[in-house]
Amino acid sequence: MAAFVMLRYPPPMIPEIAALQALLEQAAYVADRSVATALFLADALERPLLVEGPPGVGKTEIAKVLARTRNADLIRLQCYEGLDASTALYEWNYPKQLLRIKLDERASSAQSPLEQREAEIFSEPFLLKRPLLQAITHTGTPPVLLIDEVDRSDEEFEAFLLELLSDFQVTIPEIGTIRATARPTVVLTSNRTRELSDALRRRCLYLWIDYPTLEKELSIVRIKAPGAGDLLTRQVVAFMQSLRTLSLSRLPGVSETLDWAAALVALGSDSLDEATVRETIGCFLKDRSDAEQLRRVLDSGGFEAMAAILT
Amino acid sequence: MSERTAFTARAIEASVVRFCRVLREHGLLAAAVESADAVRALTLVNVGDREDVRLTLRCLLASNRNDLLLFDRLFEEFWRTLRNTPAAIPKPSLPRKTRPAPLSSFSMRGWLASARGDLDTVETKAASASESLTTAAIGQLDQRDLHDIMRTARAVAKQLANRPGRRWRPARRGARLDLRRSLRGSLMTGGDMAHLARRTRRVRPLRIVAVCDVSGSMDMYSRFFLQFLFALHQSGARVESFVFATRLTRVTEHLTRDALDDAVESLAAGVRDWSGGTRIGDSLASLEARWGHLIDRHTVVTVLSDGWDTGEPSVLDAALSRLARRSRRLIWLNPLLGSPDYRPESQGLAVALPHVDDFAPLHDLASLRKLGRLLAH
Known part of the structure; x- marks a missing residue:
């Protein structure tokens, strides 16, 4: 019995994790303990953090907020299919190289040796640094490197990324090996449109963010949409929570809740009614068949139950 | 460091290593590197705090959403042993991934026998409507023909799966x-x-997701279809295979064996509802719900079924419409379509046809060759 009573109190957290959690909260990000623990470990163990979860639950936001709390630069690489080293890492500035070659020709009829000319135009001033190289050559406070939607890139890029994440160095054939001066904090996000390789998963710490609980979503809306009154906030969150229990093809995330709350504030509502919900369905349901399903629920008088606040 | 804490640290290390082994046995990725990191991580957090330890280890040792539930259950055991350290972690009483099950279907048994060599003993449940077709289909397909199937399947896979990449x-x-x-x-x-x-x-190769009907009405073709799937897997294409009768089972791991015999044996052991009733709609819906992340714009979904569905047509309609939207191409291969007096009029097919990009017959080697030509367009 005594043991049971003790379990009901939140057990003490170690100070670093608690401090991190408070810091994130100050930066307007409601982080539960698993998020704070994961970020703490990513730093302590110098491992990249892989964040997975449904769309719109704040995966990308983690990296942004982390950079903000540290006053560090955020370097973002948005992944897409066909992303390759020349767009992610570096590319030579061809027009500039060509110009230089032409100018050299004019300037002196006595040509310098081929090797020297080559070394000149394949040097750092002619290099276009893409996000990954920027993160490696960054000086000062170690940046936060966000590799967003890594599941959209293809397997080849994933393999390349794995190599980069294990030793934070890059070899450019024309220049040599560049090693990171300060290891960036790396956050990868994935929407699971494709299974990532086991190797990449092994390399990373893993964090799954699910749809928020009622309490968490309430605090998020209160922080992010302070313009909404207390009643409206509670009703919107209650409505979204019950919406997620329907079998929709695209469940709305927290970002939809915030969009909707902002829209309702702009419309001057201070509480939720059925007519307003019908008018603003597009703010939180982005699929036609989902919207139809909700309309059917509303038609059969389901509004009261969905927007009911539990006290 | 005092002697007592040194002992505790060693004890923690031992139980973490054991815990990792248990996790690995249950199919998690927890490798040797991870257990070293886990021990290091536990020195950074409060080992007395259950929640800290759970979140820390989960972050390190789980690597997939599907791992999380299993992890939490196994963690309970681990935490108990960590509290009273000297004890070893008891073997958890969770079911293992593959347990050999008794063969459930007579015809599968027959097939298994034939895969082992005595083809003549095969008995099939022949539906009267297309008996001639059946005998032709099955009679043709012994081990010798497997070679031809493999070659044709490779060509089909190539047609199915190749397109310019980025x-x-x-x-x-x-x-x-x-x-x-x-x-x-x-x-x-x-x-x-x-x-x-x-x-x-x-x-850039596309992924093929093949969903094969193995219900009673398909008995006489299941064999050919599974040979076809096996050949697809062998072709080097990226294939994920599922079979269903009343519920869906992922069979990719069974079909990636080197030899057909092994694949058949492993399939027979791994799949429970051979030759049962058919619930196409529910099975396809669960494909989308559970394995939806395998289906994207680089995926060709291939359904192999005769379309006799005993489930609710609206379920099939909704499932197919979602699959069609999600995938690059949705192909329905129907064994009955090869028979000259067959009309695709079953309710299931009537619902399905509007969603399907290609609807083609497949029941024997000749139709497989035609399929290759059809897909070339």
Whole structure:
């Protein structure tokens, strides 16, 4: 019995994790303990953090907020299919190289040796640094490197990324090996449109963010949409929570809740009614068949139950 | 460090290593590196705090959403042993991934026997409507024909799975200029590009998700279909296979064996509802719900079924419409379509046809060859 009573109190957290959690909260990000623990470990163990979860639950936001709390630069690489080293890492500035070659020709009829000319135009001033190289050559406070939607890139890029994440160095054939001066904090996000390789998963710490609980979503809306009154906030969150229990093809995330709350504030509502919900369905349901399903629920008088606040 | 804490640290290390082994046995990725990191991580957090330890280890040792529930259950055991350290972690009483099950279907048994060599003993449940077709289909397919099936399946897989990707490769007659290589070449001629290097799109293979009906009405074709699936897997294409009668089972791991016999044996052991009733709609819905992340714009979904559905038509309708939207191409291969007096009029097919990109017969080697030609367009 005594043991049971003790379990009901939140057990003490170690100070670093608690401090991190408070810091994130100050930066307007409601982080539960698993998020704070994961970020703490990513730093302590110098491992990249892989964040997975449904769309719109704040995966990308983690990296942004982390950079903000540290006053560090955020370097973002948005992944897409066909992303390759020349767009992610570096590319030579061809027009500039060509110009230089032409100018050299004019300037002196006595040509310098081929090797020297080559070394000149394949040097750092002619290099276009893409996000990954920027993160490696960054000086000062170690940046936060966000590799967003890594599941959209293809397997080849994933393999390349794995190599980069294990030793934070890059070899450019024309220049040599560049090693990171300060290891960036790396956050990868994935929407699971494709299974990532086991190797990449092994390399990373893993964090799954699910749809928020009622309490968490309430605090998020209160922080992010302070313009909404207390009643409206509670009703919107209650409505979204019950919406997620329907079998929709695209469940709305927290970002939809915030969009909707902002829209309702702009419309001057201070509480939720059925007519307003019908008018603003597009703010939180982005699929036609989902919207139809909700309309059917509303038609059969389901509004009261969905927007009911539990006290 | 006092003697007591040193002992505790060693004890923690031992139980973490044991815990990792248990996790690995249950199919998690927890490797040796992870257990070293886990021990290090536990020195950073409060080992007395259950929640800290759970979140820390989960972050390190789970690597997939599907791992999380299993992890939490196994963690309970681990935590108990960590509290009263000297004890070893008891073997958790969770079911293992593959447990050999008794063969559930008579015809599968027959097939298994035939896969082992005595083909003549095969008995099949022949539906009267297309008996001649059946005998032809099954009579033809012994081990000798497997070679032909393999070759044709490879061609079909190629048709199914190849399309230009987004990446580039050097090519002499490529459509686009390769500036990087051109510039490199121009150094020899003082900046004048005497030779222009070109590049073209690299072919990117698509993933094939094959869903095969193994219900009672399909008994006589299941064998051929599974041979076809096996051949697809062997072709080097990226294939994920599922079978269903009343519920869906992923069979990729069974079909990636080296020999057909092994694959059949492993399938027979791993799949429970051979030759049962058919619930196509529910099975396809659960494909989308559970394995939806395997289906994207680079996926060709292939359904192999006769379309006799005993479930609710609206379920099939909704499931197929979602699959069609999600995938690149939805193909329905129907064994009955090969029979001359067959009309696709079953309720299931009537619902399905509007969503399907290609609807084609497949029941024997000849129709498989035709399929290859059809997909070439």
